[in-house]
Amino acid sequence: MARKITIEPVTRVEGHGKVTIHLDDEGRVSQARFHVVEFRGFERFVQGRPYWEIPVLVQRLCGICPVSHHLAAAKAMDIMVGVPPEKLPPAAEKIRRLMHYGQMLQSHALHFFHLASPDLLFGFEADPAVRNIIGVAKFHRQLAVHGVILRKFGQEIIKVTAGKRIHGTGAIPGGVNKSLTPEERDYFLNSAAPYNIDTIIDWAQEAVEFFKKLHQENKEVMDNFAAFPSNHLSLVRKDGALDFYHGVLRAVDAEGRKILNDVDYQDYLKYVGEEVRPWSYMKFPYLKKQGKEKGWYRVGPIARLNTCDYIPSPRAQQEFEIYKSYTGGKPNNMTLHSHWARLIELLHAAEVIKDLLNDKDITGEKLIKKGKKKQEGVGLIEAPRGTLFHHYRINRDDLIVMANLIVSTTNNNEAYNQAVRWVAENYISEKPQITEGMLNRVEVAIRAYDPCLSCATHALGKMPLEIDLYDAQGQLLDRKRK
């Protein structure tokens, strides 16, 4: 008999989503979808607010990576006040970078150690009572401690640059409102271990090694689970280097051919479209030239390491070379390798933080610049989960009249659906009984992309996932909720 399975909520991701899987009379998957059931409306209620308030307002989209929204909005506002990113005072640009790389460190650590590692350490079908961060702390104490402290270090970097660990005010149109004091800088450079950047870099390196060991031991799963070809999109620095803060927009296809060649993101509307489907509050972005069917793409760590030519820090570059050689230099389309890519980025973020702390500009005094006002601006940034678009228009009174946000998780929308379908077809199709472990496999695939559903729907709340099982007549047969 045909059934519909619902997983709601999807757990250990940020926000509120559900999965539905339809099975036909033979128990084969006929449809598998990832739904985002939150609705927020930030794009509407920023309208009428003064432009300089927006970087502080829109970061409330998220409590995990508010810095991304804060900085993407600030970059758009830089354009409004006539200061393109290249013209920002060096101290301001570097303080913002430090804030952002601190965020990369804390968000990536949060995702890998707190959210994803339980699946990898205990197995996808392990007892859920153990398969969580408490289980990690109990049975893999050192790993858990590293996770907590790596995250704390990133949060402390955010605090000294933005004023608070969450929802600060550091970036303002045309610059920042503070730089580091020598004492603040020295704390991160010279504190006793583990609270200094050298220890953090070593621990980030250990995290990469940990994943590589896991990979060696579980190659079959790591390489094949929810793997599928796709396009990849991200910002890269003008010279092709990995850059989380600023650059040009590049996309490659599954074979590594450039399909968007380092274009200025101020013109993103020429290249990126958004499709609305009636069953989800989350839009489906695509590359216009390739069309809705073939133009969807992935963003985030896996995409960034597929688009960039190299990583501009020595230890991360070394790991990048190992990572790239595994696919013979071709794009990596393996979903679970996104953890590998994320940890290489974690290492890179730590290295960049050290470089920035040792840069004299970080304690600079010229923090703000103003130029010729404009009424429209676009700000892009590589958030932990991928490319983040902020686009605003203001009126003559300096009040916002239009806002368009395409957040990282939205960019990955089709990828979630592909991943869910893959798991459904490979693990749920034609099975007589649905087990918790099978459902967790669906979540493992989603979790690999580190979705932030609150951001994606521009929601308050918990991260509940639901799986519904429907028969061929569309009748609800089973519902599993979390």
Added chain:
Amino acid sequence: MPDKVKFTIDGQECLADQGVTIYEAAKANGVYIPVLCHYEGLKAVGSCRICSVMVNGRWMASCTQPLSEGMVIENDAPLVNEYRQAIIEMLLAEGNHFCPTCEKSGNCELQALAYRYGIMVPRFPYQFPRRKIEAFPGFLLEHNRCIQCQRCVRAIQTEDGRKIFAMKDRSKDIRINIDRKLAAKLSEDQIQKAMDICPVGAILKKGVGFIRPIGQRKYDRQPIGSEIEGEK
């Protein structure tokens, strides 16, 4: 006539000059009485009532009430504090005060008082009034946050003494009204003064929001009142 007036505040015996208000006398004796509509150097109007104290068993607005000999004043007393909490809560519920995204946060007297008086959530239902932001050259008037203290009405004038800010309508519809022609002549310094004198985030100089980092804002280091009573 003696030079000094004798009185007590919360049981503490105090002395103050002749002719001062209760608020001024308390301040001179290191006792903090909260104010919102009152501002040093402006004529007191006693409209917000946050400075109310109990004098010999009667409510009085300390910013307008002259001190007299032998007054027994209750200031930091349960009933008085409860009354002040209620006023703060009414102000918070009556407007649209979203501190997390307000550029005045950390420098806002209403917010600082809410912290001082331990307001967690107003007991009164939020009114969510539909109010606008009005734009003028160089500044915005954010009606959602205005508490009608009238500091701007009294403090901001043209060089020839003409008022720019005035009150319009009555009761729940009362709001600040601005003479557009005169407002266009305000200098940068006058706009800054208007913004600084506003106890909340209703008058906003354009393009300078969030310039003071968290940690260096007025009430980040010292709570409101500590400038008078010292750090407790």
